[in-house]
Amino acid sequence: MPEVSGYDPGWPTWAELASPDPEASRAFYCGLFDWYSYTLTVADLGDYEIFTLGDVQGPEVAGMQTLADDSLPSSWTCYFRTDDVDAAVETVRAAGGQELMEPTDVAGLGRMALCSDLEGADFALWLPFDLRGAGVADEPSAVCWVELACRDVERARRFYGEVFGWKAVDRSYYSRTYTNFKIGEWSVAGLVPLDEFWGPEVPPHWVPYFEVADCDASAERAVGLGARIDLGPTDIAPGRFSVLTDPTGARLTIIKPDRRRHALFDRGT
Template identity: 35%
Template sequence: MAVKPEGTPCWADAMFPDLEAAKSFYGELLGWTFGEASEEYGNYTQAYSGGKNVAALSPQMPGWEGPPAWSLYFASTDVDATAARIRDNGGELMMEPMAVGEFGKMLMAKDASGAAFGVWQAGTHEGFEKEEEPGAFCWAELTTRDAEKADAFFPAVFGYGVKVMEDEAVDFKIYNLGDDTVLGRMKMTDDWPAEVPPYVNVYFAVDNCDDAIAIVTKHGGQVHFGPHDSPFGRFAAVSDPQGAAFSVIDLRATQGDMPKIT
């Protein structure tokens, strides 16, 4: 598998107070199976879909005070150089570049608008082995109140081109690497509760959006938006029983015309 181009979403993980409960939930929702927990790396546990790497779960670190959240990582060929660009463009390093054995090198940061994300320089672990299929990552949106800062930061750090999705209902842009669209940017409105911070919303593909919602609610998770039909698929924004937010989408259940991109 080839290492992904710089700035491409390449991995997702999340920390949970109850790791076994998280494994049970995502196992039922997304059909994931799990590898052995790595004690050397804080019981970091790989998740698989059809035998392919798709994400990881781990227990919360001692002293961690934040709620559970999914973290999206962007590929880098030189994580130290990426760290410098993050600082130079108004971002904040939450975790300095660090080696993770032979697997690779990482950092955690916030963009200039305050949304957290990770950067991954691949070693033996090259990231997602499966995407855009049920049970795997398929899309992500930077959701922020300060769209102008985000629109300046990400192109400066990762070299993205920026285009506008024409829609009177939302302020939405897409970030491209060449001809490939890699990330969306949604401006938060007053519909978002004031206490919700900027974040990167990770989408996982499912076989059926409504069935996925039923599993979420059965386990005590919440539905925040949807299900909603769109040209991209039928989707919903949810949170799991421990509070980690994400979205599910049936990519095959498309309705309506694709929006104009300029």
């Protein structure tokens, strides 16, 4: 399994679920991905759930916190590595984004801030102390990609270029144009337009992709655990994927990458 020793600035480093029903979310994700979970009590922030592969000694894959306001929608937040959270927040503001949660030390785990971009899509900044981020990536049941869905692609390209120094590169699948965000020669994230293929009620958002060994079987398993299939399973150039909504309303994507034909999820294109 490709264990991760650390992340460079600008790279996605962690995925965190905010759930109004942690017990239901724990049952769903542990059932879908065979995750184990344990609870940390963080001063001033309450209980925080850590999901791991295998058992308590396994590598960390994601986190979960309870929504303070259960009227808010359940969602995943993607975290991005920075060397200076406070300075990064100032860069977000200068680029037109907002600070939703001021820079905060999370026990001995790291320092974080929650922000939103020009269209209101949430994302987080992370400076690691003891928690580097996900301890494994690009393996079944772990995050292999993160992607932004938004309405104004050009504004998003400019905003994230200013905030993280990402270079935007177009890619075309099935007569539709998408964007890869790159650092050097490495792809770190994607961007898709919220166009006619999406309902008008869908807000701009970041979504994590979780790798699976069999997309169809995993989608069927997810439905059995209470999820809804919003799209797929469907073949695309990088692999076979499906977009799901979990039992508490959070959107996620599962994918079986086809690395023989397309290297997107190996980061090199």
